[in-house]
Amino acid sequence: MERDGEGGPRQSEQERQKARDDLLAYAFRALAGRALTEAELRTRLLRRTDDPALAAEVLARVQELGYQNDEAVARAEGQRGGVGGFRVRQTLKRRGVAEELIEDTLAARDPEAEREAAVALLERRWTALSRKRDPRASAYAFLARRGFGGSAIWAAIREVGARLGGAAGDVPDAEFELE
Known part of the structure; x- marks a missing residue:
């Protein structure tokens, strides 16, 4: 088995592509169940792989395709009925949304x-x-x-x-x- 520069085993290009495809499929399944924030999806991806670069690559691809968007998640949470602004703020903060986006979401509430x-x-x-x-x-x-x-x-x-x-x-x- 080949070793990378740090002494660890180096993945072949095919193995890396397979791992990327599996992780991408997992990301799509996770997003099919619920709209996730970038932080939530990153956490889930990192639980499935020990390669942070691979997780970042998959996250970027999912965002590029338009399947993950923090603005859409924040907008949906801001329009939720039956909850006030404090609950919206708390939920978005807990879900890892940027403070600036939280403020914009709350400013849009009537x-x-x-x-x-x-x-x-x-x-x-x-x-x-x-x-x-x-x-x-x-x-x-x-x-x-x-x-x-x-x-x-x-x-x-x-x-x-x-x-x-x-x-x-x-x-x-x-x-x-x-x-």
Whole structure:
């Protein structure tokens, strides 16, 4: 067996091409199941090979073909319904998206649409939340866990409480000005 310059075994060109093809097929299978960020796909590829150059080559090829695009992943996450901007930021950060792209994604979100999403979620859960000891606190916690900001949460609580009644609707607006 031939040795490379560092004393390790050198792969033949055929073996390298086979490894590249196998890794490329794996990348396509991984991307077929879910849109992955560059960082997520790189991590998966590096688990399958000990050759970082090969993983980088496959990643570059997949990106060149348009199968992997962090902007598309960020845009899809930013348009997800039922979650607020804080959840979008957290998810994109965890998935390894660049901070600049996260900021662009959040800037593209409509604050009014976020408030409407919070209202819609709260309306669906209002019956259960209104039976709690402190419905406003429960509603706030519920929406905060979904990643909504304080202004969207309080606006939603005021609107849903006034429309559907219950403890939150009986409280004057002055009590909500905590921001």
